Amino acid sequence: MSTRKTMRALAVAAALGIALAACSSQGGAQQEQGGGGGPAGGNVGGEQFTIAMVTHEQPGDTFWDRIRAGAEDAARAHNVDLKYSNGAQAPEQATLVQNAIDSQVDGLAVTLAQVEQVGPAAKAAADRGIPVVAFNAGKDDYQRFGAKMYFGSDESVAGQAAGQRLAQDGAQKVICVVQEQGHVALEARCAGVAASFPNTENLYVQGTDLPSVRSTIGAKLQEDPSITHIIALGAPFALTALESVTDAGSQAKVATFDLNVDAAKSIQEGRIMFAVDQQPYVQGYMAVASLWLNLTNGNDLGGGGPVLTGPSFVDSTNVEQIVGYAQNNKR
Amino acid sequence: MSSPVATQPPPTPPTEAARPKKPLLSTLLTRPEVGSFAAAIAIFIFFSALAEPFRSLPALSTVLYASSSIGIVAVGVALLMIGGEFDLSAGVSVVTGALTASMISYQLSLNLWVGVFVSLIVMLAVGFFNGYLVVKTGIPSFLITLGSFFMLGGINLGVTKLVTGTVATQNVADMDGFASARAVFASEFAVGGVTIRVTVLWWIFFVALATWILLRTRLGNWIFAVGGNAASARAVGVPVDKVKIGLFMGVAFMCWFYGMHILFAFNTVQSGQGVGNEFLYIIAAVVGGCLLTGGYGSAIGAAVGAFIFGMTTQGIVFAGWDPNWFKFFLGAMLLLAVMLNLYVKNYALNRRS
Numbered sequence: 001m002s003t004r005k006t007m008r009a010l011a012v013a014a015a016l017g018i019a020l021a022a023c024s025s026q027g028g029a030q031q032e033q034g035g036g037g038g039p040a041g042g043n044v045g046g047e048q049f050t051i052a053m054v055t056h057e058q059p060g061d062t063f064w065d066r067i068r069a070g071a072e073d074a075a076r077a078h079n080v081d082l083k084y085s086n087g088a089q090a091p092e093q094a095t096l097v098q099n100a101i102d103s104q105v106d107g108l109a110v111t112l113a114q115v116e117q118v119g120p121a122a123k124a125a126a127d128r129g130i131p132v133v134a135f136n137a138g139k140d141d142y143q144r145f146g147a148k149m150y151f152g153s154d155e156s157v158a159g160q161a162a163g164q165r166l167a168q169d170g171a172q173k174v175i176c177v178v179q180e181q182g183h184v185a186l187e188a189r190c191a192g193v194a195a196s197f198p199n200t201e202n203l204y205v206q207g208t209d210l211p212s213v214r215s216t217i218g219a220k221l222q223e224d225p226s227i228t229h230i231i232a233l234g235a236p237f238a239l240t241a242l243e244s245v246t247d248a249g250s251q252a253k254v255a256t257f258d259l260n261v262d263a264a265k266s267i268q269e270g271r272i273m274f275a276v277d278q279q280p281y282v283q284g285y286m287a288v289a290s291l292w293l294n295l296t297n298g299n300d301l302g303g304g305g306p307v308l309t310g311p312s313f314v315d316s317t318n319v320e321q322i323v324g325y326a327q328n329n330k331r
Numbered sequence: 332m333s334s335p336v337a338t339q340p341p342p343t344p345p346t347e348a349a350r351p352k353k354p355l356l357s358t359l360l361t362r363p364e365v366g367s368f369a370a371a372i373a374i375f376i377f378f379s380a381l382a383e384p385f386r387s388l389p390a391l392s393t394v395l396y397a398s399s400s401i402g403i404v405a406v407g408v409a410l411l412m413i414g415g416e417f418d419l420s421a422g423v424s425v426v427t428g429a430l431t432a433s434m435i436s437y438q439l440s441l442n443l444w445v446g447v448f449v450s451l452i453v454m455l456a457v458g459f460f461n462g463y464l465v466v467k468t469g470i471p472s473f474l475i476t477l478g479s480f481f482m483l484g485g486i487n488l489g490v491t492k493l494v495t496g497t498v499a500t501q502n503v504a505d506m507d508g509f510a511s512a513r514a515v516f517a518s519e520f521a522v523g524g525v526t527i528r529v530t531v532l533w534w535i536f537f538v539a540l541a542t543w544i545l546l547r548t549r550l551g552n553w554i555f556a557v558g559g560n561a562a563s564a565r566a567v568g569v570p571v572d573k574v575k576i577g578l579f580m581g582v583a584f585m586c587w588f589y590g591m592h593i594l595f596a597f598n599t600v601q602s603g604q605g606v607g608n609e610f611l612y613i614i615a616a617v618v619g620g621c622l623l624t625g626g627y628g629s630a631i632g633a634a635v636g637a638f639i640f641g642m643t644t645q646g647i648v649f650a651g652w653d654p655n656w657f658k659f660f661l662g663a664m665l666l667l668a669v670m671l672n673l674y675v676k677n678y679a680l681n682r683r684s
Contacts, residue, residue: 182603
């Protein structure tokens with residue numbers, strides 16, 4: 001009785017396996033090229049350092065995934081034990097910096113998006129003699145809080161550059177889509193766009209809920225047919241804006257800040273005009289690599305000023321090369 | 332107390348005891364916080380074994396601070412839940428309080444203490460508004476405070492943008508009253524090389540106060556009665572509506588207090604913060620033994636729940652794990668704690684019979 005049941009179960013399992021094999025599809029994870037590890041970098045000098053990276057990441061964002069990929073590749077290349085942590089709210093992030101100090105890390109890489117709140121904690125680390133590097137945000141304030149170097153872009157400069165590109169394209173009216181209300185860096189980008197292209201209006205959407213982003217942008221396009229260009233502040237939102245444009249039957253063109261695989265492909269297909277890339281992979285990589293250089297060799301980069309990783313434009317002229325990198329989670 | 336004193340033998344209890352003495356174990360097991368104590372000890376041992384930095388005293392001070400950041404408001408939320416109600420607006424209320432104090436003082440160039448007290452009045456009014464609507468309309472507090480959660484979130488963003496032109500308040504560190512207010516709400520001092528943040532002391536004080544109210548005062552009995560069975564409580568003359576409104580105002584007071592800490596610890600306030608924290612306060616209270624149905628729970632339990640939260644948030648980082656998993660652990664811990672609480676409670680009830 002029981003053997004018969006077992007046999008039957010085995011037969012069902014085998015049938016399922018065959019069925020699954022027969023249903024194999026084009027594409028998918030099985031066809032992806034292995035990304036491989038980080039750039040080849042000999043681990044010079046054997047000592048292992050511990051470096052803490054504390055960011056204001058909102059979990060689950062492709063942008064931050066690239067920062068982490070860069071940081072992890074640099075850590076692998078230099079035999080660094082990387083401790084990554086993130087707190088989206090300033091008090092949380094400040095506590096996590098304190099946590100890094102308690103752990104007696106050898107170096108600290110920190111994002112200073114909420115500079116007044118997290119800065120003092122970073123300064124406390126610097127006062128303890130821990131080398132601190134700021135990245136991604138805090139370009140104007142990092143020195144005040146004892147950070148030795150800064151790797152990142154300037155939101156306002158990037159916004160102005162994007163605004164100029166839109167003006168060159170003959171924009172009449174631009175909406176700047178802000179996916180998180182109350183976020184200083186995002187506001188700075190839109191203010192930058194408005195500075196070089198005054199007829200810009202901010203549109204606030206609920207970034208954690210893409211369907212609502214789609215309907216909000218769609219409603220705005222229907223309500224105001226004079227909109228010629230949409231600039232999104234993150235790749236997922238640009239892709240959603242493309243859907244909204246289709247929904248509303250609008251002719252508006254879409255551009256974006258930051259990049260991911262799908263956005264790169266959309267630029268290749270000519271559906272997105274351009275992306276303003278601040279090269280997050282480089283930010284993460286350099287934050288860790290520069291700390292390692294400082295710890296092992298006493299170096300500092302930037303000549304006493306910030307090292308800018310952007311704005312770097314990705315458009316039809318250079319996207320061919322970049323798509324491949326984006327697929328490896330590096331652009 | 333070192334000098335030996337001839338003590339009289341205790342008076343022998345009358346042989347015909349009025350009621351059988353309950354064994355100590357049963358008494359302990361019927362306490363709401365016992366499950367969370369067990370969980371806290373287990374988690375502490377777990378992270379101590381796993382993460383070397385977790386074992387240091389500075390790490391404990393950081394863990395305590397992280398715990399107090401949830402624990403202070405969780406005290407108010409626990410009392411409210413024992414009273415049978417629910418507040419989803421506690422997370423954004425904290426930021427409302429901080430924004431109010433900051434903007435009133437900055438825009439009108441007043442001493443910061445004026446802003447602090449105006450903010451207290453505003454916050455108590457918010458708490459009254461929640462409580463009054465709940466008792467007058469009979470709509471579940473879940474829905475009323477869901478509404479106020481969204482309204483306050485919108486007010487935080489809209490008013491801040493309107494008043495300051497940006498999405499954060501200006502730095503108030505150079506204004507009159509900052510130093511004294513910081514000393515009260517956000518100072519820190521070193522004891523034997525360990526930094527103690529003042530919020531930890533306030534947290535302990537509020538927990539002690541709430542515990543005294545619950546266990547030693549008439550008001551405490553009223554809170555349990557109102558949460559256990561509001562109709563019966565009303566029938567025996569408990570002012571149910573006043574108690575409930577008072578509990579909502581208690582939560583608002585705690586939110587105001589923690590909002591002041593945010594303001595004076597960080598000088599500026601971002602208007603978009605606080606969303607989602609209401610669930611952390613509720614988790615702390617529930618892990619600490621508060622029931623969603625009301626009438627059962629303790630302030631000490633909520634403190635232990637907050638301590639578990641602080642250990643977990645920081646412990647995961649001390650251990651060097653991927654923080655993406657943090658929410659998963661939080662949810663799993665909540666489920667385990669609730670099941671453990673239920674199991675212990677049933678076990679204790681069955682033992683007594």
